[in-house]
Amino acid sequence: MTSQTPNSAQRDQYTMVDPTKLYADIEPQAISQDGPGLDSGLRDKADLGEGSYRGAGRLTGRKALITGGDSGIGAATAIAFAREGADVAIFYLPEEQSDADRIRGLIEDAGQKAVLPPGDLTDRTYCADIVTKTVDQLGGLDILVCNGGKQRHVEKLEDLTVEQLTRPSRPMSMRCSSRSRRHCRTCPPDRASSQPPRSRRTSRRRTSSTTRRPRRPSTPSARDSHSNSPRAGSG
Secondary structure (H helix, E strand, O other): OOOOOOOOOOOOOOOOOOHHHHOOOOOOOOOOOOOOOOHHHOOOOOOOOOOOOOOOOOOOOOEEEEEOOOOHHHHHHHHHHHHOOOEEEEEOOHHHHHHHHHHHHHHHHOOOOEEOOOOOOOOHHHHHHHHHHHHHHHOOEOEEEEOOOOOOOOOOHHHOOHHHHHOOHHHHHHHHHHHHHOOEOOOOOOHHHHOOOOOOOOOOOOOOOOOOOOOOOOOOOHHHHHHHOOOOOOO
């Protein structure tokens, strides 16, 4: 008897499925888009779990912020968080609005609130504003997912510049993370601010009037004592 792979309506993330047969009927074709590219412009859509992920209430009452949450890994995370009971804010470039609107619909279908202010993560002011908007519109912040970034296609590895690697991730990880920590309701306090200052131990300077303990004379080793003793049989 041949086993059939269940479709997304018949399975969830706990269903045991042979991965070699899961997408066996898909024959992807090459497609090229100008950056940043859209999921809505793809012929073969990525599986974000929208048809299979089943939540269990593990994030009920939580508030999450996801950069790059309109597509790919960020979108799959937003869907999973919403189905686990979290309200979700996703951030994306303005030209990715069609993808973001789709994810907002899936968040709201899960019964959760969605916040979608677009912008550019390389803008310092925007990085600060998105955290403030999340806190104001969702009523707090518990989870930050720094997923936003940009991928450049190059023919050879040496054609990839350091600026292309670091520019998208640096402002996202540093500016959003530091700003979010001020509002995070579940983050532990900084160790530097939660611990009392340590008292400094001052060392006493030795003066000429300080009495020093006399040094003990060195004891000759057993080897030295043996070498200085008369040898047996010597006259």
